[in-house]
Amino acid sequence: AELERTFIAIKPDGVQRGLISEIISRFERKGFKLVAIKIVVPSKDFAQKHYHDLKTRPFFDGLCDFLSSGPVVAMVWEGEGVIKYGRKLIGATDPQKSEPGTIRGDLAVVVGRNIIHGSDGPETAKEEVNLWFKPEELVNYTSNAEKIIGY
Ligand code: DAT
Ligand code: MG
Secondary structure, eight states, rough: OOOEEEEEEEEEEHEEEEEOHHHHHHHHTTTTTEEEEEEEEHHHHHHHTTTGOOOOOTHHHHHHHHHTEEETEEEESTTTHHHHOOOOOOSSSSSSOOOOSSHHHHOOOOOGGOOEEEEESSHHHHHHHHHHHHGGGSSEEEEEEEEHHHH
16 A cells, blocks of 8 residues: 655754654654654754745744744655544644644643644645755665554
């Protein structure tokens, strides 16, 4: 089966707070498969491309300044239902409304510093994976675990 992929990024606040391994481990333990990862400081222009859907929002400029303010860990995760379930692992946009047990619910406090990004649907997932990664940066492999996990 053609496996679903999503784009996940640990934003500069998550990186600076030492939450890289905590965040990766939540996706890894769930059973999703990491197929691309790198650490980059995006330019403001790049951040504007990433968040282009939000360009009319009042917080757009501050959001793009923030995303480009430091290192971001960019990843692609693969697995059955990973786009939608990845959003569940992440929790609601505003950490005040994210449930405990979610990444934002457990680890973040305010909406402008919510530590992680995840694609919100199949179209944006494709778009974001293509924006952040070249095709050759995505690794195809079989993990020992995936047959046991069930995909
Ligand atoms: P999400 O990141 O959950 O997909 P989004 O796409 O609506 O949320 O917004 C992108 C980011 O913009 C979000 O992670 C944090 C910031 N943001 C959203 N709403 C905001 C608001 N009302 N004030 C400040 N920042 C906001
Ligand atoms: Mg979004």
